[in-house]
Amino acid sequence: MLVMFYAPWCGHCKKLAPEFEKAATRLKGTVQLSKVDCTAHSETCGRFGVSGYPTLKIFRNGRDSAPYDGPRSADGIYQYMKKQTGPDSVHLKTEEDLQTFINHYDASIIGVFSGTDSSHLSEFLRAAALLREQFRFAHTADLNLGKNYGVTSECVLLFRPPRLSNKFEESVVVFTDYLTIGSLRRFIRDHLYGLCPHMTVENRDRLRVRDLLTAYYDLDYHHNARGSNYWRNRVMKVGSNYAGRGLMFSVANKKDFLSELEDDFGLGTSDGEELPFVTIRTKLGHKYTMREEFTRDGQSLQRFLEDYFAGRLKRYVKSEPVPEKNSAAVQVVVAETFDDVVNDPDKDVLIQFYSPSCPHCKKLEPVYRELADALSSDPSIVVSKMNAVDNDVPLGYDVQGYPTIYFAPMGKKDEPIRYEGGRELKDFLKFVKREVSHSLRFRAPNDEL
Template sequence: MTAAVVFSAVTLVLLSCPPAAVSSRRDVVELGDADFDYLATEHETMLVKFYAPWCGHCKKLAPEFEKAAKKLKGIVKLAKVDCTANSETCGRFGVTGYPTLKIFRYGKDSASYDGPRTADGIYEVMRRQTGPDSVHLKSKEDLQAFVNNYDASIVGVFPSSEGSRLPEFLKAAGLLRDQFRFAHITDLQVADDHNVDSECVLLFRPPRLASAFEDSVVVFKDYLTISSLRRFLRDHLYGLCPHMTLENRDRLRVRDLLTAYYDLDYQHNVRGSNYWRNRVMKVASKYAGRSLMFSVANKKDFLMELEEDYDLGTSDAGDMPFVTIRTKLGQKYVMREEFTRDGQSLERFLEDYFAGRLKQYIKSEPIPEKNSAAVKVVVAESFNEIVNDPDKDVLIQFYSPSCPHCKKLEPIYRELAETLYSDPHTVIAKMNAVDNDIPLGYDVQGYPTIYLAPAGRKDNPIRYQGPRELKEFLNFLKRESSHKLMSSGSRDEL
């Protein structure tokens, strides 16, 4: 056989390999209409990402998903389905947006994945999806090994008796296993080091967060239901001052939250990490019961967020914690005084906060000295004055200076403003959403995003989602504005 013939044969074999066989060598397997059911049923637990190649959020998730797949290799399989090429599979599982993540067990849709979308977060959530919902601990050594973990542990104690709530506990573990670690004990002697003499649930906080300011173990003795256990965990899981991470920040920020950012590293320096945390906790213990939660965080993990939200890095804080308060409504406050080791500066900051003496931090460009162009320039500091003018309908465009779509829209938007320049009741405005804080009530996920703030209805802005053409903008304003539109050069109504 000649070399040319050999080459042709090899080439034929390579070109004949099905895509799934090639991609299966990677950590994330690619599935499609032809092989989804066949391959998915081979895995006890599989996390599937349904995506579209053009989707920006999908592109952002892709490298994190690949990293998670590598970490979960041999534990949980991660797969992806391109919905633009495999519409039958995506339609069958009700996929309507991208990316959609679902957990499958032996090929059956088990649950939606609603956890964090970082590699570490996906790893932690999916690692908990393997094995039993609740681990049966049969000895004190088993108990010690289980609770000696980076995360909190929930252990149910259920001595064999009629009317035991163990089935309800196991049901709760099945529903909540993606968020928490569950185990159960049926022999009281296994838990007798914790003064347990009857059926109960023990919450063990992570050993690395042990502190003299709070108990490391909290006991739940109320009548156990899934709802009552949820409430108990919600109220006690994080304690006085949890460690905020990229994975749990959304759950912590449902309340008003003070955070001290510093060089925290619980993997390599537990003692050093707790040095500042203990000082925060000492002050926090004086404000227990108030409408404010406390936390600590690694400033490097949140550096991009700090730079974006506060227009600064953490270099100004040096080795000292950089302290902020972020309310559940989005207001931000910054502690300007240096964090003192005795905690006095933090106490003064809190006293001013609770007394209403602190000025809210707003990231804003300077208010323009001149603002006479047809399109009014709005910055965060002038938003209330211009956009929330109670007598005017204001169309506000949130844009990014580097966005090509925004640049394409600019001449059309300017023509719209010039058309309505003489209308005393209508304002056409724009705001740089990169360098200014976006007010509450305006959901800006991409650029440009355009809203109408109608006169008399400023608390309910209307999002514009039509074609970006002059005629369509005018039709939208005619339909939604509180006043009749008037064109420039004429007092006639449009």
């Protein structure tokens, strides 16, 4: 059973509710989905350690088994909970069993052992119990089932999905190291995706721990696997020449990431309808786009990669236009002017990241303007603000809500200080006075300080 602990007033709960209902309908008869209103049943929620909403937990045989940390979409919940049903590892007894198991949309991890009393089998089953939410496991106690893959002794076979089969890499990878839960986890992590995985909303965070090139196009492996592989094969052909250089390759359905492409790369809904749209997003958050059309011979992609590795590409930065006039006490910063203003080595800078629709930001506005007026007589300090919705937030600034305020000290721009104090003028002045690198000059209204 999957249980959602929620509060009726919680916005995230309201957003999740229709997805949860859809997943419940699809899983009916397989996995039961339930929900508990914590405003009406606070004792029950407290007993299970619920401190935020929504909290999702998996129960087995009436006991709290594990937190649910899977996707929050209907399809993601469905796929994740389907993996919770049945055994941790499927026992394969015949070649037909094996072929049926590996002929699947996702990858398969199969342990091949010499008998049911194998010590390696027991370790494999322990690993499967821990990792079943992420991967599909099966095992056989018959070594003969591995002979078609060159197996003559106990090992683990990783079968990549048949839909992603290609001539640039092997579809089956053999693990022959000493089997432990840790070594098996590392083996799966290092070999599961191969040269060019299919990035989805569910696996994108795992892929983006590395520098990642992605080709976005009309990809649909459920209904058009051959067409989906047309462009993927071209990415792989070029990408195989750059293996081992620290860049991973992937393909993705453009429609699944449309809002992200619009927000992060300024891609319009009508841009690149036919040809793939190619981006590179590094693990540090730097973004690059291939401006040349993706040619079928792959030459444009190769030129893009050569420029990337040579350091010739200009990073893509989402930015509002540079203001024509910027004479107000609170200086307006956009992404393109962030370095010039906030990272000015000769200035101490207070920067507020805000959203135009945020009521807290609007409430703060007169106080923040009053602060800027009070500090306007000091040429060494700048009070500024940036619309964090329409501009990329630079690395080193963690903006999860609005307003978020940082102080970028003179000479230490790589160590910005987050403001956590009150929202009154005197609170800001005390903070700035404490952090500035010089003797602060300011005009406090009514000589408050």
